[in-house]
């Protein structure tokens with residue numbers, strides 16, 4: 001079978017995601033490959049499909065046992081013979097793997113890098129006819145990164161010993177890491193490299209200045225009740241407090257940080273992976289072990305440490321491709337903390353410079369005045385057009401010419417010889433005669449009281465943005481006193497101007513508007529499908545997403561397939577899953593639109609009842625379009641009932657009830673029915 005046919009038949013996907021097809025081809029034909037794809041881009045498929053195409057066994061080296069086990073189960077669910085040899089196996093599992101190997105059935109063998117340290121492993125792999133090595137999370141070979149795994153260095157040796165092609169995958173993009181991967185895994189021989197675009201169009205991006213941050217997070221979560229999410233915090237203590245607050249607000253929530261016992265961490269990871277709708281409040285220690293495709297949102301209660309960290313962390317949302325949302329909070333304290341962490345770290349000076357630059361890139365994104373996505377992707381060397389899917393595209397920033405304000409602030413800093421923090425400087429600008437002002441004699445400065453056009457909160461926003469634009473930096477040797485940087489000189493000298501944004505202090509009182517994944521019409525069906533999924537998952541002891549992921553259920557709710565054939569057309573429904581689960585979900589859907597639906601009952605004995613039945617008939621004839629080749633589509637019972645009751649209907653009236661997609665498919669035929677009856 002071709003890759004395309006396997007994609008549909010085994011995994012149930014109609015199309016490759018951008019970049020996948022080329023990588024699959026290259027790996028399948030035996031090229032050495034390095035593929036860099038964003039988290040959620042669909043890396044696993046890029047070695048799983050070639051493994052099915054190629055003769056022999058593909059060895060997959062992957063850093064975490066829990067992830068391996070989940071991938072193996074997911075493969076088994078779609079009917080692929082895969083196994084893992086890990087220390088977490090039961091004796092039966094290990095026996096099964098050996099049996100499958102002996103029978104020549106095993107296609108993918110997952111293995112932790114530590115295994116390679118055992119002398120007998122390479123000999124064993126040689127005997128079983130390995131034809132491809134796939135390396136997941138290949139950046140673990142990099143000594144610079146914090147995910148470094150010494151045993152990854154043995155992979156080069158494995159490749160030499162087996163002399164088979166190797167395909168390496170990672171989401172880490174920076175050039176240093178790439179060079180290291182090529183050195184360590186390919187002995188410096190250039191693999192074919194694929195760098196896939198960094199955009200994640202299904203992620204909504206948003207930043208907000210901190211203003212009662214706990215409330216901000218609680219509100220964000222409340223609007224997404226019942227959906228799985230991650231909240232990243234800067235400190236361990238905060239994870240526990242915020243998780244408690246979320247629980248008190250009625251959310252299922254747990255905390256996670258590096259100070260927990262290994263066993264407790266493992267339990268938290270497993271729960272998150274398996275449970276539907278759980279929230280984890282975590283430090284950045286929570287990451288690599290997470291491979292849950294249906295995380296619907298990620299919030300940062302504190303500013304991440306760099307633009308790369310930000311990108312990776314938000315990237316854990318929405319891997320299944322369905323809509324997901326992000327919110328990152330930041331304030332002056334975050335900026336101070338991140339700067340001092342860099343300054344006080346042990347890295348060599350050039351590394352520290354680079355780290356400040358990465359932080360600056362993130363701050364630039366936080367204080368951006370237009371489209372976040374343009375800003376973010378510019379960092380990765382891409383230049384898209386405005387995305388219409390970020391807070392600044394939703395609501396343009398309210399800006400003002402901040403040149404004079406910035407100059408006044410700089411003047412206050414310089415006249416006090418760069419020895420003070422924002423609080424005292426704002427007192428000077430506002431002309432407040434505090435004890436400290438009196439003690440230092442600062443009331444006699446020419447800058448004293450020159451900034452009364454703004455209040456304290458507005459000045460705080462100005463100082464924060466000045467830090468964000470790297471015009472001023474806290475100096476750790478002066479207890480965080482603010483000092484001017486060279487970047488501020490042109491503004492000070494009247495050679496440059498600067499635009500700032502007015503902080504929109506949104507009222508914290510507005511009740512949460514619950515964000516739905518589908519239209520109001522389709523929501524009840526989606527809930528019913530989710531309930532069915534939960535029941536099946538519990539019975540099979542699987543994480544819910546392994547039955548079907550959110551994207552698949554959303555498509556079912558919107559398209560309402562009425563037969564198994566139509567069901568097979570839904571993304572994520574492959575041959576094996578169609579057989580296992582098709583009927584169960586079909587009955588949920590037809591239950592929602594069958595003729596004697598309660599909605600139809602209400603029309604019984606009326607003209608509208610007969611019309612309704614005609615509409616149902618027409619709908620099933622046209623459900624795949626007039627040629628029978630389009631994606632299946634159908635209407636809900638209440639939509640049909642509304643149509644049946646229309647008088648003197650025209651296309652506009654239909655569109656009002658059905659929306660444009662359904663009107664396009666059924667409109668003309670429905671109007672005929674109504675006219676005949678009328």
Ligand code: ADP
Pocket residue numbers: 013014015016017020037038039040041042043044045291293319320321549571
């Ligand atoms: P990564 O490892 O790159 O973060 P995964 O391999 O875990 O991403 O894939 C993320 C999700 O995307 C999985 O749920 C997978 O089933 C889904 N997926 C992968 N390829 C496709 C595709 N071509 N069409 C639809 N969904 C896909």
Ligand code: ZN
Pocket residue numbers: 370371372373374386387388389390391392393
């Ligand atoms: Zn945008």
